[in-house]
Amino acid sequence: MFNIGMPELLVILVIVLLIFGAARLPEIARSFGKAISEFKKAMKEDDSKDSKKE
Numbered sequence: 137m138f139n140i141g142m143p144e145l146l147v148i149l150v151i152v153l154l155i156f157g158a159a160r161l162p163e164i165a166r167s168f169g170k171a172i173s174e175f176k177k178a179m180k181e182d183d184s185k186d187s188k189k190e
Contacts, residue, residue, distance in 0.1 A: 156164060 152164075153161065
């Protein structure tokens with residue numbers, strides 16, 4: 137699907153650093169991690185509801 141290699145990831149990281157600054161980067165990463173975990177949790181709950189319906 138997406139062919140993102142190491143050079144592309146480094147370019148994205150540099151752009152994010154320039155936009156948000158180094159001080160806010162940990163806060164953004166923490167928020168992104170929480171969002172991913174909440175999404176996984178919601179998907180798991182949705183799967184369990186689907187299996188109960190069947």
